[in-house]
Amino acid sequence: MEASQRTGMKLGGSLSSRVLAAATVLLIVFFGLAFAALDVAFRRAAERALEDVLESQVLGLLAAADPGQSDMLNLPPDLPETKFSRPGSGLYGRLIDGQEETVWISRSAIGMRLPAFIPDAPGRAVFRRFSLVDGTQLMSAALRIEWEFEDGKAAPFVFNVSSSLDSLNAQIRRYRNWLSGGFAALVLILIGAQILVLRFLLQPLKQAEQEVREIEAGARLRLSEGYPTEIEALSNSVNVLIDSERARSERYRESLDNLAHSLKTPLAVIRTQAGAPERIDSALVEEQVATMQGIVDYQLRRATTGGAPLGRERTQALPVAQALLDALTKVYREKPVRVDQHLEPDAVFPGGRGDLTEILGNLLDNAFKFSRQRVRLRINTGTALTGTGDGIEILVEDDGPGLPDTDSPRVLERGVRGSDLAPGQGIGLTVVRDLIEAYGGQITLAESALGGAAIRVTIATGKPL
Amino acid sequence: MRVLVVEDEEALRAGIAAELRGNGYTVDEACDGEEGHYFGSEFHPDVAIVDLGLPRLPGLDLIRRLRSEGHDFPILILTARGRWEEKVDGLGAGADDYVVKPFHMEELLARVNALLRRAGGWASPRLSSGPISIDTRAQTVAVAEQPVELTAFEYRVLECLLMRTGEVVSKAELTERLYEQDFDRDSNVIEVFVGRLRRKLDPDGALQPIETLRGRGYRWRLPRERA
Numbered sequence: 001m002e003a004s005q006r007t008g009m010k011l012g013g014s015l016s017s018r019v020l021a022a023a024t025v026l027l028i029v030f031f032g033l034a035f036a037a038l039d040v041a042f043r044r045a046a047e048r049a050l051e052d053v054l055e056s057q058v059l060g061l062l063a064a065a066d067p068g069q070s071d072m073l074n075l076p077p078d079l080p081e082t083k084f085s086r087p088g089s090g091l092y093g094r095l096i097d098g099q100e101e102t103v104w105i106s107r108s109a110i111g112m113r114l115p116a117f118i119p120d121a122p123g124r125a126v127f128r129r130f131s132l133v134d135g136t137q138l139m140s141a142a143l144r145i146e147w148e149f150e151d152g153k154a155a156p157f158v159f160n161v162s163s164s165l166d167s168l169n170a171q172i173r174r175y176r177n178w179l180s181g182g183f184a185a186l187v188l189i190l191i192g193a194q195i196l197v198l199r200f201l202l203q204p205l206k207q208a209e210q211e212v213r214e215i216e217a218g219a220r221l222r223l224s225e226g227y228p229t230e231i232e233a234l235s236n237s238v239n240v241l242i243d244s245e246r247a248r249s250e251r252y253r254e255s256l257d258n259l260a261h262s263l264k265t266p267l268a269v270i271r272t273q274a275g276a277p278e279r280i281d282s283a284l285v286e287e288q289v290a291t292m293q294g295i296v297d298y299q300l301r302r303a304t305t306g307g308a309p310l311g312r313e314r315t316q317a318l319p320v321a322q323a324l325l326d327a328l329t330k331v332y333r334e335k336p337v338r339v340d341q342h343l344e345p346d347a348v349f350p351g352g353r354g355d356l357t358e359i360l361g362n363l364l365d366n367a368f369k370f371s372r373q374r375v376r377l378r379i380n381t382g383t384a385l386t387g388t389g390d391g392i393e394i395l396v397e398d399d400g401p402g403l404p405d406t407d408s409p410r411v412l413e414r415g416v417r418g419s420d421l422a423p424g425q426g427i428g429l430t431v432v433r434d435l436i437e438a439y440g441g442q443i444t445l446a447e448s449a450l451g452g453a454a455i456r457v458t459i460a461t462g463k464p465l
Numbered sequence: 466m467r468v469l470v471v472e473d474e475e476a477l478r479a480g481i482a483a484e485l486r487g488n489g490y491t492v493d494e495a496c497d498g499e500e501g502h503y504f505g506s507e508f509h510p511d512v513a514i515v516d517l518g519l520p521r522l523p524g525l526d527l528i529r530r531l532r533s534e535g536h537d538f539p540i541l542i543l544t545a546r547g548r549w550e551e552k553v554d555g556l557g558a559g560a561d562d563y564v565v566k567p568f569h570m571e572e573l574l575a576r577v578n579a580l581l582r583r584a585g586g587w588a589s590p591r592l593s594s595g596p597i598s599i600d601t602r603a604q605t606v607a608v609a610e611q612p613v614e615l616t617a618f619e620y621r622v623l624e625c626l627l628m629r630t631g632e633v634v635s636k637a638e639l640t641e642r643l644y645e646q647d648f649d650r651d652s653n654v655i656e657v658f659v660g661r662l663r664r665k666l667d668p669d670g671a672l673q674p675i676e677t678l679r680g681r682g683y684r685w686r687l688p689r690e691r692a
Contacts, residue, residue, distance in 0.1 A: 293567065297547065324549070327556035331563070333583060354550045361549025 015205075016198045023194050024187075031183045042175050046168055047139070054141035055125045057081060057161040061093050062143065065159075071149050072097075073157055075104045084108050090164035092138075098156040109162075118158055119144045129165070137165040204228050208235060215242065259299045266292045298430065314461075315356050317347040317379050317392065324360050325377070332368045342378040347392050350461045351439055359435050362428035363396040363455055370400030374450055381461070394457040397448035432457070466581055466624065467491045467642050469510035471501030471527065472543065473520055477566075481514065484570045485577070489604060489617050491645050498522025505531050509538075509641060512580050514573070516543045517555060525558045532559035539580035543568075578602060585628035587689070592627050595687040597666055597674060599627060606666075613665055618643060622658045623666075626675060626685040635682035659683060 060081060068074040075095060083091035084106035092109035096102055096116060105114075112132075119126040122144040130138045140162040148154045204227050214220035222242050223235045266288035273280050321343055329339070349356040360377075367375045378395040432455075436443045441459030448454035468490045472478040475496070482492045493508055495501040498519040505513055505527075513531075517524035528540055539562075542555040547565040555563060561583075562576050578601050582590060590602045596609040604620055606613045615623065625642050626634055636655045643655075663675055676684045 300546075323553050323557055327553045330556050330561060333561075334579070354548065357550040357553055358548060361553065365549075 016195075016202060019198055020191065020194060024191060027187045027190055031187055035179060035183055038179060039172075039176060043172055046171055050139055050163060050165075050168055051127050051141065054127065054139060054161050054163055055143075057091065057093070057163075058125055058141050058143045058159045061095070061159045061161065062145070065095070065147075065157075067147065067149055071151075071153055071155055073103060073147060077107070079106070087111075090166060092162045094160040094162075096158040096160060103157070114138075114160070114162055115140065116158075116160070117142055122146055122156070130162075137169070138162045139165055139168075204231055212238070255299045259295065262295045262299075263292055266295075313352045315349045315351065315353045317349050317356060317394075318343050318345055320349075320353060320356050321360055321377060321379060324357065324364055328364055328368050335368070335371075336373055337368055337371055338374050340374070340376040342376075342380075344379055344381050347379045347381045348461055349392055350459060355435055355439075359432050359457065360394065360396075362432045363394070363457070366428055366455075367396050367398040367400075367453070370452060371398035372400060372452075374399040376448070376450060390461045392459050392461055395454065397450050397454040398452040399448070399450040400452035402447055402451065403445055403453045429455075466511045466621070466628075467493065467508065468577065469493045469495065469501065469504050469508070469513040471495040471498065471504075471513065471519060471524070472516040473497055473518070474516070480570070481573065484574065488574060489621055490577075491642055493645065496520075498524065498527040501527050502530060505536060505538075506534060509638075511584070511642070512538055512577055513540045514543065514577065515540055515560070517551060518545060525554060528555065528558045528560050539584050541573075541576055541580060575602070581628065585630075587628070592624075593690040594627060594630060594685065595672060595674065595690075597627075597672070597687065599624060608666055615662070615665060619658050619662055619665070622655070623662055626683060627689075630685045630687070630689045633678055633682050633684050638682070 060079070061075065064079055065073045065075055073095060075093075078085060079093070081091070083089040084093050085108065087108050087110060089108045091106075092112065092114055093104075093106035094102060094109060094114055094116075095104040096118070100116060100118065102116075115130045115132075115138075117126075117128060117140070119142050125141050125143045128140050128142075130140055132138065140160065142158055142160045144156060144158045146154045147157050208223060208227065208231065211220055211223050215222070222239045227235045269288045270285055273285055321341070325339055325341070329337075364375070364377065367377075376395075376397040378393070380393040380395075381390065382393070383390055433443055436457055436459065439459045441457060444456045446454045446456065466489075468485050470478055470481050470485070470492060472481065472494075473496050478494055478496065482494050485492045493504040493510060495504050499521045501513070501515065501519065502522060504510070515524045515527060519527065522530075524542060528542070531540070540560040542552075542560045542563045543566055544551050544555065544563055545566045552563045561580055564573055564576055578590060582592070582601060585592075590600060592599050592601060597606070599606045599620075601624065606615050606620065606623065621643055622639055625639055639655050659675055659677075666672070666674060672687065674685060674687045676686045678684060
């Protein structure tokens with residue numbers, strides 16, 4: 001119960017909204033991840049570029065350094081890079097000696113408290129990021145060298161160039177804006193395309209829905225042909241269902257019609273009797289009631305059994321046959337009937353248990369009823385039986401008096417009942433004939449080697465739908 | 466013989482019961498499956514007639530329950546649809562025969578009679594034992610081919626004893642089969658009937674067909690003859 005409710009909930013909603021929701025989530029996740037990856041890559045590349053610039057500036061300072069007197073390095077006030085000279089330019093140079101004293105500071109950095117750091121190893125530029133008290137972010141490159149003066153002395157110096165990250169951050173912001181805008185547009189375009197594709201894909205379903213509505217409204221008889229392969233099986237089944245439903249209601253209507261008409265005659269006879277209550281012919285009334293009962297029985301069975309075996313239900317024949325033989329052996333306990341059975345264990349009847357029981361029940365009951373002491377039941381399967389592929393064959397024989405005449409089709413006529421046959425045989429066989437017809441099978445009557453009647457039924461089993 | 470009729474359609478049940486009583490049967494009437502189960506398990510019927518479409522406890526379940534509790538009296542089912550599937554299910558559940566509605570009362574009586582005979586191990590409706598024979602259909606009795614007139618109660622006692630030839634039948638069992646209520650259980654009326662039967666069947670005391678087992682009941686001591 002609970003499980004089916006859950007699946008029921010799962011199956012609700014519209015297919016397109018499901019596909020759209022799933023696609024949207026997927027697109028957002030995908031582009032989100034792509035955005036994050038591209039953002040990281042771009043930032044790395046931009047930082048690397050800035051580091052290169054800083055390193056070359058450090059080398060520029062180093063090249064411009066001029067050893068003066070008393071073992072000290074000097075830098076000219078005007079450097080080729082004009083940014084060092086403009087205050088607040090965002091590029092700051094500084095030279096630090098071995099005692100971590102600032103020897104020189106660029107004009108752009110005057111008044112700023114630039115952070116100082118000494119690389120551990122000389123000869124290679126080291127990069128670090130700092131935040132100043134005013135929130136300015138800096139990228140700083142430092143190169144430590146041992147300067148050899150002309151007099152042979154050597155002293156350590158650190159060349160330090162820092163750059164504000166403002167322009168880098170602005171660059172990244174611009175890049176991000178561009179990227180997110182582009183991605184958003186892409187997502188929208190893709191979802192739009194998705195909607196169009198979905199509409200295109202679901203169009204046959206919409207059409208089917210429309211056609212079903214038309215069928216309900218009576219404006220159309222069945223679904224049209226030419227649906228895509230995936231839907232074709234469904235539309236074909238719907239058509240089969242519609243056809244079988246129509247045939248069924250046709251049969252019901254026909255049965256009702258037959259019933260009403262055939263009941264009128266005995267009713268009229270009984271009415272004539274009721275008109276003269278002092279001389280009621282009770283035998284006549286009894287006879288008419290029996291006729292009416294026969295009619296009701298026949299139409300009732302005809303209406304409830306058979307019909308196109310739409311569900312393609314399949315029934316193992318062996319257990320049904322055995323249950324029936326058990327039941328009949330019980331009913332005919334006083335009659336010493338010997339039953340020969342040749343039942344193929346895998347024989348399958350292409351319909352429901354009820355229909356098979358009805359067919360076998362009527363045939364076997366007749367056989368038991370008319371037999372002197374022997375009944376034979378064979379159930380075979382084979383491909384040669386029906387000429388149209390796999391089939392099942394049911395053969396019921398007895399050693400009784402046999403059928404009244406070899407003009408066998410007449411026995412199967414619905415009217416033949418009662419007088420020349422034992423009670424029940426006529427209607428039993430008629431029911432069997434109707435069922436076999438509904439299954440598209442064949443029924444033939446013949447004389448059995450046992451001496452009595454031999455009734456052979458063949459039905460194509462085919463492949464399940 | 467005691468018959469249980471389980472049928473929810475009142476008119477039909479009353480009709481069947483009246484017909485059965487008219488033919489000398491003692492009848493318990495139940496209108497649903499649960500009541501049928503009560504009567505079936507408490508009142509030891511000799512045969513039960515069970516409709517398949519019963520309220521409260523469906524006929525099939527009633528039959529299965531009675532059988533699983535070890536009650537082995539014959540059961541006749543009444544089916545309205547007459548579909549073989551229904552008959553097979555009913556017989557498979559433990560019923561012994563079926564009648565399709567609507568039916569003639571004569572047919573129902575014949576089936577009930579046949580079931581009773583079969584349960585007693587008799588093959589034909591004519592039960593013969595020594596020179597004494599009864600026809601369970603016509604309910605007639607003959608000794609050495611000479612008809613003997615019995616009252617309805619005498620006939621029922623004779624049928625009960627003869628059906629169970631060789632077995633001891635207690636007075637209580639005989640009372641149960643003669644009266645629908647058990648108010649008369651302790652009466653000596655059974656002894657009176659048996660005495661009359663002995664006089665009518667065996668006026669000169671040569672056959673001694675009915676044996677009295679003090680404190681236990683009666684036994685039909687002549688051997689049964691199969692037709």
